[in-house]
Amino acid sequence: MRDLFRNFGRSHEAFLLIAVVLVGFILAVATPTFLSWRNLFNLIDSYAATGVFGAGLLLVLIAGGIDISFTATAAISQYLTASLLVARGGDWVSVFAVSAVVGAAIGTLTGLLVHTLRVSAIIVTIATLNMLYGVLIFVTNGAYIYDLPDWFTDGGSLVEIADTPDSTYSISIQAAVLAVVLAATAVILRHSSVGRQIYGLGGNAEAARRLGVNILRLHLLVYGYMGLLAGIAGVIEAQLAHSVAPAALIGTELDVLAVVLLGGASLAGGVGGVFGTILGLALLAELQNGLVLLGISSYWSRLLVGSVIIVSSGAAVLGRRAQAARARTDKVPARG
Amino acid sequence: MRGRKPHDPNRPAPFIALRAIGKHFGGVRALAGVDLTVRRGEVHCLIGENGSGKSTLIKILSGNTAPDPGGRIAIDGHEIENLTAQEATRRGIQVIYQDLSLFPNLTVAENIAFADHLRRPVVGLASRARLREGARHATARIGVTLPLDRTVGALSIANRQLVAICRALAADARLVVMDEPTASLTRHEVQALLRIVADLRARGIATLFVSHRLDEITSIAERITVLRDGVKVDTVDAAGMTEARLAHLLAGIEQEATLPPTRVATNAQPARLAVRALTRSGEFEDISFSVAPGEILGLTGLLGAGRTELALCLFGMTAPESGSIHLDGEPLALGSNRDAIAAGIAYVPEDRLALGLVLDHSIATNITLAVLPRLASRLGLIDRARHNAAVAHWIAALRIKAPLPGNAVATLSGGNQQRVVLAKWMATQPKVLILDSPTVGVDIAAKQGIYDIMADLARQGVSIILISDEIPEVLHHSHRVLLLRAGRIAAEYDAATTPVARVQDALGA
Numbered sequence: 044m045r046d047l048f049r050n051f052g053r054s055h056e057a058f059l060l061i062a063v064v065l066v067g068f069i070l071a072v073a074t075p076t077f078l079s080w081r082n083l084f085n086l087i088d089s090y091a092a093t094g095v096f097g098a099g100l101l102l103v104l105i106a107g108g109i110d111i112s113f114t115a116t117a118a119i120s121q122y123l124t125a126s127l128l129v130a131r132g133g134d135w136v137s138v139f140a141v142s143a144v145v146g147a148a149i150g151t152l153t154g155l156l157v158h159t160l161r162v163s164a165i166i167v168t169i170a171t172l173n174m175l176y177g178v179l180i181f182v183t184n185g186a187y188i189y190d191l192p193d194w195f196t197d198g199g200s201l202v203e204i205a206d207t208p209d210s211t212y213s214i215s216i217q218a219a220v221l222a223v224v225l226a227a228t229a230v231i232l233r234h235s236s237v238g239r240q241i242y243g244l245g246g247n248a249e250a251a252r253r254l255g256v257n258i259l260r261l262h263l264l265v266y267g268y269m270g271l272l273a274g275i276a277g278v279i280e281a282q283l284a285h286s287v288a289p290a291a292l293i294g295t296e297l298d299v300l301a302v303v304l305l306g307g308a309s310l311a312g313g314v315g316g317v318f319g320t321i322l323g324l325a326l327l328a329e330l331q332n333g334l335v336l337l338g339i340s341s342y343w344s345r346l347l348v349g350s351v352i353i354v355s356s357g358a359a360v361l362g363r364r365a366q367a368a369r370a371r372t373d374k375v376p377a378r379g
Numbered sequence: 380m381r382g383r384k385p386h387d388p389n390r391p392a393p394f395i396a397l398r399a400i401g402k403h404f405g406g407v408r409a410l411a412g413v414d415l416t417v418r419r420g421e422v423h424c425l426i427g428e429n430g431s432g433k434s435t436l437i438k439i440l441s442g443n444t445a446p447d448p449g450g451r452i453a454i455d456g457h458e459i460e461n462l463t464a465q466e467a468t469r470r471g472i473q474v475i476y477q478d479l480s481l482f483p484n485l486t487v488a489e490n491i492a493f494a495d496h497l498r499r500p501v502v503g504l505a506s507r508a509r510l511r512e513g514a515r516h517a518t519a520r521i522g523v524t525l526p527l528d529r530t531v532g533a534l535s536i537a538n539r540q541l542v543a544i545c546r547a548l549a550a551d552a553r554l555v556v557m558d559e560p561t562a563s564l565t566r567h568e569v570q571a572l573l574r575i576v577a578d579l580r581a582r583g584i585a586t587l588f589v590s591h592r593l594d595e596i597t598s599i600a601e602r603i604t605v606l607r608d609g610v611k612v613d614t615v616d617a618a619g620m621t622e623a624r625l626a627h628l629l630a631g632i633e634q635e636a637t638l639p640p641t642r643v644a645t646n647a648q649p650a651r652l653a654v655r656a657l658t659r660s661g662e663f664e665d666i667s668f669s670v671a672p673g674e675i676l677g678l679t680g681l682l683g684a685g686r687t688e689l690a691l692c693l694f695g696m697t698a699p700e701s702g703s704i705h706l707d708g709e710p711l712a713l714g715s716n717r718d719a720i721a722a723g724i725a726y727v728p729e730d731r732l733a734l735g736l737v738l739d740h741s742i743a744t745n746i747t748l749a750v751l752p753r754l755a756s757r758l759g760l761i762d763r764a765r766h767n768a769a770v771a772h773w774i775a776a777l778r779i780k781a782p783l784p785g786n787a788v789a790t791l792s793g794g795n796q797q798r799v800v801l802a803k804w805m806a807t808q809p810k811v812l813i814l815d816s817p818t819v820g821v822d823i824a825a826k827q828g829i830y831d832i833m834a835d836l837a838r839q840g841v842s843i844i845l846i847s848d849e850i851p852e853v854l855h856h857s858h859r860v861l862l863l864r865a866g867r868i869a870a871e872y873d874a875a876t877t878p879v880a881r882v883q884d885a886l887g888a
Contacts, residue, residue, distance in 0.1 A: 236505045238505075239505060242489075243496075245484070246483055247480065247482050250481060250482060253443070254494065254497065256497060313482070
């Protein structure tokens with residue numbers, strides 16, 4: 044147990060947690076609104092889709108891959124689901140199921156392409172991003188869908204919290220979905236056999252192959268999961284926006300990538316975790332929201348987020364060097 | 380050996396028997412008619428020089444490569460038609476590759492118990508406590524204690540090897556194949572490994588050591604199989620074998636030294652390259668030596684002793700922290716490898732395929748890659764006629780066997796690729812040529828060709844630094860040999876008068 048704390052003290056997550064708390068404290072002191080129920084609930088709602096995408100991308104990055112086509116996947120699943128919803132009606136279960144299945148199918152196909160083409164995943168997914176988005180715009184003519192049913196745009200409210208008698212806030216559908224997705228991803232990564240295989244594949248792909256890991260299956264699984272979560276993110280984004288716009292999500296890929304990399308994942312694969320991604324998401328939300336509350340142009344937030352990524356990845360490299368140095372001084376164990 | 384002999388019921392079948400194994404890659408023969416049996420619990424050594432077919436044989440017996448038709452594989456006396464990697468694993472064959480194939484990002488326990496994850500359904504949840512217990516059990520079986528919760532990336536090479544051995548045991552190994560297990564170990568670590576192998580034997584687990592060296596591991600073997608050029612020379616009982624007889628089997632002929640007569644009185648001449656107290660902490664320290672014109676200086680040491688790091692520094696790829704390099708008496712400040720090439724230093728890297736050649740490009744392009752500015756006309760365009768003349772000159776001078784200079788380098792044999800790399804660097808007309816393990820992965824005929832070229836160049840006055848971990852090679856083909864250990868020069872030998880065994884003894888000490 045003491046070992047656990049010692050490792051945590053040296054870990055990337057610990058530094059991130061300190062940063063999140065520190066920035067949160069500064070914002071709470073500097074602005075009257077940051078630490079209000081309204082602002083916090085709004086933040087969770089508006090960053091939920093990014094978080095759901097991030098959970099999927101985390102799996103892909105740990106497996107040593109990358110995917111930037113998920114926003115196009117989400118846009119297609121979202122559009123198809125909304126069209127069906129408008130034409131035929133439906134309920135929460137059917138909406139999530141349709142969008143998730145469409146997303147998972149596109150994601151699995153992406154995984155198949157990445158696996159069989161043996162081209163770097165970034166090239167494959169740049170191509171699929173453009174293809175999927177192009178097809179979507181061609182078929183829809185870029186038309187928005189506004190006439191979503193009322194039960195959908197009203198959203199479900201699970202628990203109501205009141206801070207003053209006349210204003211109540213509820214656990215929104217966004218917050219609930221985000222929590223479930225993060226928990227499920229954490230269980231997959233930390234406790235499932237397939238999770239260990241994903242870390243193994245990202246850590247040393249050749250070793251995984253030699254040990255008989257079914258690499259095709261893992262590729263289908265991680266890219267399929269990415270697609271599934273993209274479909275789900277599409278639904279909660281549409282609910283928040285009360286509409287579906289084909290181009291709404293495109294362009295947010297890099298924000299998601301920033302969150303996951305900030306959270307300790309690496310383009311080289313093999314490292315990262317859900318807790319880190321949550322902290323990365325929190326830090327991004329704080330920085331972007333904080334600048335708005337402080338009245339600074341939101342363009343500065345991009346500069347700030349970029350700088351934070353460079354600093355944190357630099358720190359990660361230094362950490363790995365320190366580990367390599369420790370490896371050189373490691374001694375042969377005594378025979379007991 | 381045609382037809383199956385009825386099995387003698389009194390003698391148990393060997394654990395694995397390979398018969399008439401052949402393998403061709405394209406038109407190139409890697410193995411032909413090789414028989415190999417490993418008995419239950421036997422310690423067996425498979426030795427052969429680089430390129431003799433050892434690694435192909437391991438790939439076949441672990442099910443990663445299918446042999447040519449006609450080869451037969453039997454495990455426990457049962458013929459197996461198509462040995463797949465999964466089947467080999469299921470029957471207890473575990474290979475510990477030279478790179479160990481561990482997951483640096485996972486903990487020791489997770490690495491050891493990794494195979495356990497593969498036996499579960501996709502949705503299965505893994506009990507950490509049970510995996511950890513399994514890992515602890517595997518470490519206890521070979522009597523070591525490893526930090527189970529530490530990530531493998533933070534372990535020393537020797538400890539990583541122990542993790543790999545434990546992983547093999549956790550997967551119920553009955554035959555552990557170890558590919559060059561001692562290449563990066565100190566003598567102390569080798570002794571620890573040998574004790575573990577003795578333990579395995581006591582538990583009825585067979586070990587197949589694969590090596591290109593006649594080092595300590597042959598001493599604990601019961602039988603030794605020698606491969607040469609893809610053919611089995613012999614399988615001999617280890618008892619009563621002498622190193623001289625093994626060396627004879629290995630090389631076939633006694634290797635003739637191809638050195639030019641030492642007309643270079645090395646200490647009388649002013650040094651061509653003089654290195655003084657060169658240091659890069661963590662890589663090498665306080666390195667001082669000099670090389671005379673026409674001298675071949677051997678540089679040997681264990682993997683990770685700093686040989687390649689030193690070469691990269693002399694070639695300007697890394698900057699020394701302190702110390703000096705003089706070329707023909709002039710101090711050199713190398714900001715990059717471009718400076719080194721301009722000064723007349725050439726470096727042929729160990730991994731010639733990855734670092735030395737653009738494989739998809741033509742032989743001609745590769746040869747002139749490093750000298751393009753010198754072939755340019757005043758407008759900065761390449762002078763075709765001079766370019767072609769230079770290519771023709773080097774193809775002839777290094778006897779590169781290629782139909783056309785326009786063919787891709789990838790179509791050439793390993794030996795000819797090596798010559799193209801040499802041609803590329805010779806075209807820069809170097810004063811100092813650094814060759815890092817130039818004969819790794821080439822066959823014996825090509826090796827001889829490379830030694831001949833080295834001798835030729837030395838006669839023409841080029842100073843050569845020959846880096847190799849094959850001690851007979853550096854002793855037979857250099858004037859002097861430096862032994863590096865943990866980044867320092869541990870000893871210097873006169874190549875003509877030093878027996879191989881003396882350097883071998885000093886190597887792992």
